[in-house]
Amino acid sequence: MIEHAKGRPDRLPKGEQPIAEVAADRLDEDGRHAGRLVLTPDRIYFFDDEHLNGSHDDVIDHTRFQGAEVTGDDTVGVLALTWSGPLKVYEGNTIELRAFKEAIDDQLNP
Incomplete structure (x- = not known):
């Protein structure tokens, strides 16, 4: 996991500051979409690296x-995010996904 992401901050809306970032693939009915999850103080974003126009991004x-x-096991993990919308499922490195979940927990339950 990358703390205070240096990835592509231009994809974040103005004023949003990244707290944590992790590479992940979104798994859905359309298949696998490579990208990254970014946690900010107000939202969780998934930026789809295949569709840079934002049409396949998630905003929670x-x-x-x-x-x-x-x-998950030692290498491949799954992060399931529930919200008042459809369940979102992401796959990536188990250790990094756990660290990202801990960052979410810290942000939402200080």
């Missing part, structure tokens, strides 16, 4: 967030 507002769970 903290007020609509309900929970996160990480499962």
Whole structure:
């Protein structure tokens, strides 16, 4: 996990400051989408690296967030995010996804 992401901050809306970032693939009915998850003080973003126009990005507002769970083995993990919308599932490095979930927990439950 990258703390205070240096990735591509130009994809964040003005005023949003990254807290944590992790490379992840979104898994959905359309297949696998490579990208990255970014935690900010107000939202969780998934930026799809294949569609740079933002049409396949996810934006989860903290007020609509309900929970996160990480499962997996030593190498491949799955992060499931629940919110007042469809379940979002991301796959990546288990250790990095756990650290990202801890950052979410720290941000939402100080």
